[in-house]
Amino acid sequence: MNKEATENMEKTVLNSQQPHWENVFSNSSSRFGDEASYPARRAAELFKKEGKTKILELGGGQGRDSCFFANEGFSVHVLDYTESGVRSIKEKAEETGLSGFVKALRHDVRDPLPFEDETFDACYSHMLYCMALTTEELEFLSSEVKRVLNPRGVNIYTARHTGDAHYGTGTLRGEDMYEIKGGFIVHFFSREKVEQLAAGYESFEVEEFEEGELPRKLYLVTIRKED
Template identity: 45%
Template sequence: MTNEAAASGDDADLGDIQRQHWQSTYLANPGMYGEKPSTSAIQAAQIFGAAGARTILELGAGHGRDALHFARAGFTVHATDFSDVGLRQLRERADSESVEGLTTEIVDVRAPLPLPDASFDAVYAHMLLCMALSSEEIVTLVREIHRVLRPGGTLFYTVRHTGDAHYGSGIDHGDDIFEQGGFAVHFFARAFVDELAEGWELRRIDDFEEGALPRRLWSVVQTRR
């Protein structure tokens, strides 16, 4: 497929293609990210704990290494993903290790979150917002996150940004979305982070690296007013 065709929208729905790609990836590589929690999850757990949070909604939990970390730390965790394969792996591991306080649900964040208003103290999304979502879908999703958070609740998310080595390379799908090795990423500009913080209290933005490339990311912490 040419870059022009991808950017024009002539290809099939990118989100659905990515969902199938992740399903296949989890089937071929169970526990592909390992058993240890990400550095972001360790940091988020500290921030959530300091804020007095007890209930966490994780968006894009995958096979659950971070969700399990939160549950072991004493939080009540609702882990969601659009991959039933990843969530099945999460449930199997939680059951085998007798981890309590953890529920799972298949959720496609392109649709309204099937959750009640003001039902969580914190929301965690590690590299979920920078997947194959349009800017409009991301803005809508952050509004939904605001809705399901309790007043004063905390959102912790991480995204790859435009300083990343992969930004501008690979298949160009438009809207700052580029695909490398079958994985599509929406790279964030700082102005977009600020836009998503409108109506929130923006607490901090930290630049960090992850992986062998290395990937360049921001972690963002903002609270519901």
């Protein structure tokens, strides 16, 4: 198989993750539970300390962190690339009386973000960066987030890293992406990948934490736009 055919096959496999997640969210209304995640709580602390009020969340899933942010007093615009995820977010916001603080849209982050320059005080995403996104697509996303952030805006994201027990297991799908049990493709981050994606920002910080079964090992990355 030539290089072009191989790349086309890999692209088809990566694109198949959208209907896979659509099916996952359709079969469970709380795939990851209803409690706010650790990174969401950490992010909220920083946002409050620095007076960040208008938040963009990428890959909101089923809305556990989206509704947490809204309940903490933030205005949240949340994007997810599944219809079932967006529907779940809207339903949870409505049920908890937070629909006025949560706006959910379906969007693929491989495309330009549907917002004007300097729209948000901060951006947040939990494990969106370690989905089936190539490094080129991640670099584009990082530049798009920077574009929609206000000066001194903060981007906080998490990603599973190469110290995770699943790294190197399953089927290699290009770069450091592996298709693991359940059909999920994970892009495992090295420290160098974090630095690469912070290019063009003023500074970045990295915290390591663990979550869930195995447990999963992740980076919590905070990068800041210049004035």
